[in-house]
Amino acid sequence: MAKENVKKINGVIASIFAHTGHLTKDEAKEMSGLDDREFDEVYAKAAKVVKKITSHENVEERYDKFAEHLYEEIEVFVKKFGPFDMGL
Numbered sequence: 001m002a003k004e005n006v007k008k009i010n011g012v013i014a015s016i017f018a019h020t021g022h023l024t025k026d027e028a029k030e031m032s033g034l035d036d037r038e039f040d041e042v043y044a045k046a047a048k049v050v051k052k053i054t055s056h057e058n059v060e061e062r063y064d065k066f067a068e069h070l071y072e073e074i075e076v077f078v079k080k081f082g083p084f085d086m087g088l
Helices: 002-019 025-032 036-054 059-081
Strands: none
Touching (some): 025 036, 036 059
């Protein structure tokens, strides 16, 4: 299960680059290692991230908000790992 969640997180990130023209959709799908149905799910999440990022007029603000908007879409996958206890 953990491996699938990491694939989905990677799929969202790769799909962001596909939506912005830096990768093709096929390249992003290949990088994710997901099947068609799972990839369609993360590709849609990436579209939401890109829409939120590009809604900021200030380019610097886009960079500042990138992680925030990304996390909003991948939170469901991250939370499946449970609490992060790294022995700290």
